[in-house]
Amino acid sequence: MTDQLRALIRDVPDFPKSGILFRDITTLLSDAAGLRSTTHALAGLFAESGDIDLVVGIEARGFILGTPVALELEAGFVPARKPGKLPADVVSASYDLEYGSTSIEIHTDAIQPGARVLIVDDVLATGGTARAVRGLVDQLQGEIVGLAFLLELRDLNGRDGLDDVRIESVLQY
Ligand code: AMP
Numbered sequence: 001m002t003d004q005l006r007a008l009i010r011d012v013p014d015f016p017k018s019g020i021l022f023r024d025i026t027t028l029l030s031d032a033a034g035l036r037s038t039t040h041a042l043a044g045l046f047a048e049s050g051d052i053d054l055v056v057g058i059e060a061r062g063f064i065l066g067t068p069v070a071l072e073l074e075a076g077f078v079p080a081r082k083p084g085k086l087p088a089d090v091v092s093a094s095y096d097l098e099y100g101s102t103s104i105e106i107h108t109d110a111i112q113p114g115a116r117v118l119i120v121d122d123v124l125a126t127g128g129t130a131r132a133v134r135g136l137v138d139q140l141q142g143e144i145v146g147l148a149f150l151l152e153l154r155d156l157n158g159r160d161g162l163d164d165v166r167i168e169s170v171l172q173y
Pocket residue numbers: 020021022023024061121122123124125126127128129130153158
């Protein structure tokens with residue numbers, strides 16, 4: 001099954017800039033069987049981990065994948081958004097990009113203390129985004145069950161700094 005999913009992901013060289021091999025999942029999302037299998041595989045990574053109250057999906061592809069995963073796990077969905085998008089009170093965390101920095105936000109009242117949270121995104125690359133979102137869930141005193149990614153770029157060591165949480169990916173590159 002993972003070979004079928006892998007075959008549906010399109011590699012685009014030199015996007016968004018020279019030297020980056022972009023793993024484009026739009027070709028997977030538009031395939032009906034691929035979309036269903038992806039959702040099922042992602043949800044299955046943590047299906048034996050007890051009740052999950054909330055899936056936190058990271059903008060933007062984490063929204064696309066996280067929402068059906070939340071439905072399958074019978075959890076609610078919380079968006080982690082780019083700055084300035086969420087209308088009510090937020091907690092915010094800054095993190096470094098290759099050039100400069102950015103931040104990510106979650107509504108302060110979206111996660112109650114003790115809620116069991118699964119964080120979902122499409123790609124674990126350097127892990128900067130995942131570490132920032134993990135920090136926000138910690139700040140709101142959510143209990144992190146783990147982080148689930150469709151694919152993991154092993155060479156970029158995204159797991160560094162996340163040693164104390166469970167990380168699973170469907171595909172490894
Ligand atoms: P990072 O914070 O470095 O782990 O990367 C965060 C986000 O960047 C991921 O969720 C992806 O959406 C995107 N990303 C980084 N590298 C790639 C890549 N090679 N192909 C596709 N998406 C990528």
